[in-house]
Amino acid sequence: MRKKVTIEVDIDTEKPGTTGMQGNLATPNLIKIEVRKDAGSFPHDTPEGSLAHELGHAIATIFNLPEFRDDPRTSTNRDTLRYRMYGPDSDMAQRVYNHEKLAWDFARVMLPGMDQREVEDSLRDYRRDIKTGGDR
Ligand SMILES: [Zn+2]
Numbered sequence: 001m002r003k004k005v006t007i008e009v010d011i012d013t014e015k016p017g018t019t020g021m022q023g024n025l026a027t028p029n030l031i032k033i034e035v036r037k038d039a040g041s042f043p044h045d046t047p048e049g050s051l052a053h054e055l056g057h058a059i060a061t062i063f064n065l066p067e068f069r070d071d072p073r074t075s076t077n078r079d080t081l082r083y084r085m086y087g088p089d090s091d092m093a094q095r096v097y098n099h100e101k102l103a104w105d106f107a108r109v110m111l112p113g114m115d116q117r118e119v120e121d122s123l124r125d126y127r128r129d130i131k132t133g134g135d136r
Contacts, residue, residue, distance in 0.1 A: 004029060005062050007055070011035040013047050021054045023061050023074075030057050042121035048111060049118045060099065071099040072101030093129035100126050 006029060017036035039050035060068035071093040072079035083092055104119045 003062065006030050007058055008032045009035070011047060011051065013037055013039055013126065017030045019050045019054065021061070033058065042118065044115045044117040044121055046115070046118060048106060049114050052107035052110040052114070053103050053122070055110065056103030057099070059106055060102055065102065067095075067099040067102040070095045071098065073099075088129055088133070090130055090133040093126065093133065097123070097130055105109060117129040 007099050008030065012034065013035065017034065019035050019037065019039045022032045033051065033054040034050050035047050039045050039047045068074060072083040072088065072095060074080065079092060088096060100123060104123065108114060
């Protein structure tokens with residue numbers, strides 16, 4: 001295996017916006033991670049926890065792990081449009097949850113002492129979507 005990927009990290013916790021990772025089909029070897037003000041939107045959120053989580057998504061993306069491939073939000077997945085237009089059904093919500101959980105599992109390896117409440121706060125909403133089929 002040979003792969004060369006650049007991960008660009010942009011942290012600005014004063015700037016409003018959504019923390020997240022962007023991979024792009026046009027530039028598959030560039031992964032951009034932005035950590036923004038909303039990294040503190042839950043009481044136990046930390047910028048380092050948020051970054052570790054996004055790096056977990058980056059690992060899943062780089063190695064094309066099943067949790068990444070099955071996530072309806074990923075740009076190569078045929079579910080993407082339906083997901084974005086109508087939101088998740090229960091099955092989609094489960095697949096989103098699986099990818100989110102994996103990213104947190106990686107984050108816990110990177111930051112062994114991290115506050116587990118940060119993980120739980122994040123996963124709670126995704127778990128709820130599985131039950132409700134995204135009906136909010
Ligand atoms: Zn995530």
